Amino acid sequence: MRNYIQPGDTVTVTAPYDVASGAGCLVGTLFGIAAYSAKSGEEVEIKTSGVYEHAKTSAQAWATVGLAIYWDNTNKVFTTTATDNTLVAKNLAVAANPSATGVVRLNG
Numbered sequence: 001m002r003n004y005i006q007p008g009d010t011v012t013v014t015a016p017y018d019v020a021s022g023a024g025c026l027v028g029t030l031f032g033i034a035a036y037s038a039k040s041g042e043e044v045e046i047k048t049s050g051v052y053e054h055a056k057t058s059a060q061a062w063a064t065v066g067l068a069i070y071w072d073n074t075n076k077v078f079t080t081t082a083t084d085n086t087l088v089a090k091n092l093a094v095a096a097n098p099s100a101t102g103v104v105r106l107n108g
Contacts, residue, residue, distance in 0.1 A: 009049045009108065010035065015042050024054065024088075026073045031088040031106065049108035051092060053101050054078055061097035066090050069104050078102055 013027045015038040025034050025046050032046025033054070056062070057072065057079040069078050070085035079085055089104035 010045050010047050012043050012045050015040055015044045019044060022052075022054075024071055024076060024078075026071055026086060026088075029086055031071055031086060033106070047106070049106050051103065051105045053103050055100060056095060056102035057081070058098040058100055060095075062091045062093075062095040062102055065092055065094065069102070078104055 011032065013030065015025065016027055017040050019025045019034045019038050021034055021036045023034050025032055025044065032048040033052055035045040035047060038044035055077045057077050060080055062080065067080055067090065068087055069080065069089040069091050070082055071088045072079045072085050078089065087107070089106050091102055092105050093103040095102040
């Protein structure tokens with residue numbers, strides 16, 4: 001196929017803010033987990049698929065598996081709150097309230 005470019009599970013983007021390795025990175029509505037640290041304006045590779053343990057809104061209980069998970073770009077955490085956030089994942093594990101992290105599968 002002559003128009004194929006790449007698998008797309010890792011893509012290079014311009015970091016919209018300073019991002020640490022393993023942190024979430026939202027560029028427009030494209031979301032991924034940074035493969036390495038980068039300063040704002042530098043190129044960074046992000047993984048757009050896969051399963052990750054990452055910071056979540058601590059005061060939320062994720063009571064069942066398969067919830068819609070959003071990225072809170074202000075606080076740089078996953079959340080179940082849709083308002084003003086971007087849909088990016090589903091959760092793969094129950095998480096208590098309070099808990100600092102959750103397990104998510106990125107929508108890719």
